[in-house]
Amino acid sequence: MLGMLPRMRLFQPVRRLHAVRHYTIRAPLRPRRSVNKLLTGPRTIPGSQIRWASTEASPTSGLINFFYGTSLVLGLGIFYLYITDTRANVHRWVVVPALRLLYPDAEDAHHAGNEALKFLWTLGLHPRERPDPTAKVDLSVNVFGHTLDNPLAISAGLDKHASIPDALFAVGPGIVEIGGVTPLPQPGNKKPRVFRLASQHAVINRYGLNSQGADHVAAGLRLRVREFAESIGLGRDKAAEEYVLNGGAGVPPGSLAEGRLLAINIAKNKDTPGDDVHAVTRDYVSCVDKLGPYADILVVNVSSPNTPGLRNLQKADTLKQILTGVVQAAKAVDRHTKPAVMVKVSPDEDSDEQIVGVCEAVWSSGVDGVIVGNTTNSRPAPLPSLDGFTPAEQQTLHETGGFSGPHLFDKTVKLVKQYKKLLSHKPGKEDEAVVVEDNAKLDQKAVEKAEREEPELRRRLQSVLTALDQLPPHLHEHKKTPDESKVIFATGGISNGQQALEVLQAGADMKTTWKEIAPVPTSQEFIDIVLSRTQRKLPTQIRAGFKISRIRGFYTRKVKFTSETFCEKFQAILDSFPRLQDIHPFHKDLLNTLYDADHFRIALGTISTAKRLVETVSRDYVRLLKYAQSLFQCKSLKRAALGRMATICKRLKDPLVYLEQVRQHLGRLPSIDPNTRTLLICGYPNVGKSSFLKAITRADVDVQPYAFTTKSLFVGHFDYKYLRFQAIDTPGILDHPLEEMNTIEMQSITAIAHLRAAILYFMDLSEQCGYSVSAQIALFKSIKPLFANKLVCVVINKTDVTKPEDLDPATRQELEDMITQNSNTELLQLSCITNEGVQDVKNVVCDRLIAERVANKLKAGQASQPGNAAAPTGRLGDLLARIHVARPLEGAVSETTIPEAVLNGTHKRVDRSDPNHRPLERDLEEENGGAGVYSFDLRKNWDLANPEWKYDKIPEIFNGKNVADFVDPDIEQKLAELEAEEERLEAEGFYDESDSMESEGEAEIRMKASLIRDKRKKIMNEARDRKSLQNKAQIPRVKKTRTMTQMQNHLTSIGLAPDRPAERARAQIRNAKPATKATTTDHNGGDGDNGDAMDVDVPASVRARSVGRAPRTNRLTDGLGASATGITDPAKKAKAERMAKLSQRKMNRMARQGESDRRETASLAAHLTVTKRVYLTTSKIRSKNTDWLV
Helix, strand or coil: CCCHHHHHHHHHHHHHHCCCCCEEECCCCCHHHHHHHHHHCCCCCCHHHEEECCCCCCCCCHHHHHHHHHHHHHHHHHHHHHHCECCCHHHHHHHHHHHHHHCCCHHHHHHHHHHHHHHHHHHCCCCECCCCCCCCCCCCEEECCEEECCCCEECCCCCCCCCCHHHHHHHCCCEEEEEEECCCCECCCCCCCEEEEHHHCEEEECCCCCECCHHHHHHHHHHHHHHHHHHCCCCCCHHHHHHHHCCCCCCCCCCCCCCCEEEEEECCCCCCCCCCHHHHHHHHHHHHHHHHHHCCEEEEECCCCCCCCCHHHHCHHHHHHHHHHHHHHHHCCCCCCCCEEEEEECCCCCCHHHHHHHHHHHHHHCCCEEEECCCECCCCCCCCCHHHCCHHHHHHHCCCCEEECHHHHHHHHHHHHHHHHHHCCCCCCHHHHHCCHHHHHHHHHHHHHHHHHCHHHHHHHHHHHHHHHCCCHHHHHHHCCCCCCCEEEECCCCCCHHHHHHHHHHHCCHHHHHHHCCCCCCHHHHHHHHHHHHHHHCCCCCCCCCCHHHHHHHHHHHHHHHHHHHHHHHHHHHHHCCCHHHCCHHHHHHHHHHHCHHHHHHHHHHHHHHHHHHHHHHHHHHHHHCCCCCHHHHHHHHHHHHHHHHHHHHCCHHHHHHHHHHHHHHHHCCCCCCCCEEEEEEECCCCCHHHHHHHHCCCCCCCCCCCCCCCCCEEEEEEECCEEEEEEECCCCCCCCHHHCCHHHHHHHHHHHHCCCEEEEEEECCCCCCCCHHHHHHHHHHCHHHHCCCEEEEEEECCCCCCHHHCCHHHHHHHHHHHHCCCCEEEEECECCCCECHHHHHHHHHHHHHHHHHHHHHHHHCCCCCCCCCCCCHHHHHHHHHCCCCCCCCCCCCCCCCCHHHHHCCCCCCCCCCCCCCCCHHHHHHHCCCCCCCCCCCCCCCCCCCHHHCCCCCCCEECCEEHHHHCCCCHHHHHHHHHHHHHHHHHCCCCCCCHHHCCHHHHHHHHHHHHHHHHHHHHHHHHHHHHHCCCCCCCCHHHCCCCHHHHHHHHHHCCCCCHHHHHHHHHHHHCCCCCCHHHHHHHCCCCCCCCCCCCCCCCCCCCCCCCCCCCCCCCCCCCCHHHCCCCCCHHHHHHHHHHHHHHHHHHHHCCCCCCCCCCCCCCCCHHHHCCCCCCCCHHHHHHHHHHHHC
């Protein structure tokens, strides 16, 4: 009691103040002293003892709350920005290992990753590419008329069913390829079908083109387009979808994002026979028809290694037929911008004959590009020995399927270079320049003959071309010649940015890489760069007391790192300079002229030899370092190795200086495109070539009044009729043998020989250039063989001084003979000083060049046309089929018509005051009710050929068709006749059912079916009734009663006679007796007295009667009879039930087992268990706070 006294006194003030504020009395750190104070002091609560309860919000400072909230929000924001950034290391070092740990099967991890990315995309928490404001390199590229943000792409296989294209675009690639998609669904090969080689960062798969079918993928893409249309406020119907697909939203119809393209990989079904080319083509065309509207690029997959017979489709003839069908189907896609078509080829088809066959099929079918690389059936040679593999990886390496990994990189680069060489220009195009003149004359005669025989076709074509030239610039896609280089994509083994750059350089056009060659250092600078990098990147401290293996590894690493740096730098030099065998013949001869190809090859060969020697030195000294026994020996070997590498590099002094000079000169060369529209200006020195170039372009050309001012090729660009032209100013040429020409003159000869251009041969009749007219004519005849199959114009310059009419008769006749002897040559005149005729010459030459290029295209398009064909085929046929030039007058002149009253002057204005004036529409309006009532007759003054046509009804056009053509004028009369006929048939009983038409068998079947339906309904009703009794007491089976009627009905329903069992049951009820021996014998299988009774199978030992579940007992209600409670008044009974429930609440709340349960659980007061923790644990707090109660 004494211990409880202070406790009772302590709680009294807390109860009084609880209504105002919540207090908790906490014992101080020394509870005994506090107890004394509390026992002896007044019954008031000291201010020092008042604490805020832990269940209430602490009245902390608002500044602290703001700081906590700001820190929390800022931390969450930083975490969100980090985790959703593709550059975050957590994706590589946490997410990927976690997926591999959770999903040992690679395919399961693949599906889980896709589902997780899809889920994060819906929440907006997906990884995404974030712009780098410090980036100084522009990675944008132009592909198929679209400017992509970067040249990277995601290859097919990651998103096979087009479930996450938007999430993949958010990661940052310029192109996302989905698929492969087959026309019909197919499951692919059996599982397991994907295997990891984690130590090699490689995968082996044999999926076998598992696809959900083109219809499923098309439905998903269609829904994606409609959701995009809805997001920009266009709605979600078909009209909005067509608006987006036709480019109305301003984004590519496939990717639905600016700077991105969506590629769809299509393939044939596995069960389609590969030897049936027509069936295979139908598979691909079917995919194009279904998926073409939603794709920017269609990829024809003929290179999957896991589909039997698919790679056999890469044969030249078979591939050509398939690609031709796909290209035609792509052109027929119902969309303004047609999807591009590419073909994906196998890396295993790497022989020259196979590559040439693929390229011929690409050129002949009109495919837009090639994707080089896929998984390979072979196992690359760079794979290390099996000693470095785990047992599971050793087994995996022998699995069948396509191998993909970084080991394919070298092969991919090699294939890109081979395909680039064959696809940069159409085969046979360079040979046109060396065709003899007789063939040119024959071709010209053939063209003239065709013009005479088909004047109407030529006239239509000229009208078409004239209309096309007047189109806006962005509609000139039709002028892209199919002879231009094809687009090349590469996939396989590319694992970092450096490798991607190397592939881009291997497949890029040389004119774009010359200016990007890195500077070549001198030999001494080379050594300093490499050794300083070794010193910077590697550790520099080692001790003699360290373990010898550690010392060996330290110096071995230095030797290897130095060797790798040397080789990396050498390889960068070799890759940056152009390979002469891989570039255009014009560039090849130009480099040979400027730098001597032999010297160029020797310099690069020396660099390659030095690279090989450095690798040999590194390999030898690493082998020696394995046997070094001390730090001194290791260091000596390292110094010797690095010294030998430095010596090898010192011997490269002259080649490195030469290559640096070549690099500087290459950077100053102009960018000349050999395939574009070109004007080539040539002639003697100082005849005005540079002046003409400066007059028609914005090129900054040095113009001086002395010869050989131009010592190299100069290029200028200009636009004519929305087309881009380049004009090339060549150095002057002297009339002497080719062997005696210098480097400056050979540049002009190279350009004239290899460029498909319009040649402008400039002449100076005033002879101010220092050369006579006869010498200039002789030079023209000397270089005349280089003009074969080219458009040639002789331009007379300086006409302000001397014109052809001012020449003496002999010289003039010689000039005229030069022009007449060449049928394809035209004489033009201009003066660059006065600018007289400059623009006229430019326009004439450009028009002739455009016409010649168009004629060449038409001739190429009609090359395969049979001689008796009435309509053109090829590219001309495609063009004429898509374009219609309307000629409403058919050549008739539309003259101006002026009324006679106007010509005679008899036409006068209407005088409203004259009562006999001609009635106007305003007068008719006032007479017929005024404005708003009178309806103007706008047809009465129509001037038609037949006045009766004025009030004809205007046809209603819907979807380009006249609605009246589909309306039957007699529809009402026919409907009335049909209704009358139906009434007559009904009256005659035509539709009445006849019972006689049903046979006995059918009637029996119908009756049994009705019984079955009734039985099923009864069973369902009984089951429903049983379910409705779930919350009620279940009656035991033995307590349930069955009536005689129920037994008879049951026996009748199953086809048994119920009479005898019923009689037996009634007899047993009347004569109920105890069991006798006879009845027992009867049960045991003997013959009983009542042979007609039902037989019951009972085992040898009489079966005990099955005991059902006993009914539940209740002491309150048992024995009370029907009332069950002893209360007869319903109102009192309900009140008693409510009171019983109310009294039970407390026991339920306190978890009492019954009315006699008085158990109390031990509990502590809140002020003894809750406190502010500083350095105390929960157990210490409780022990300290309860010590004073002892």
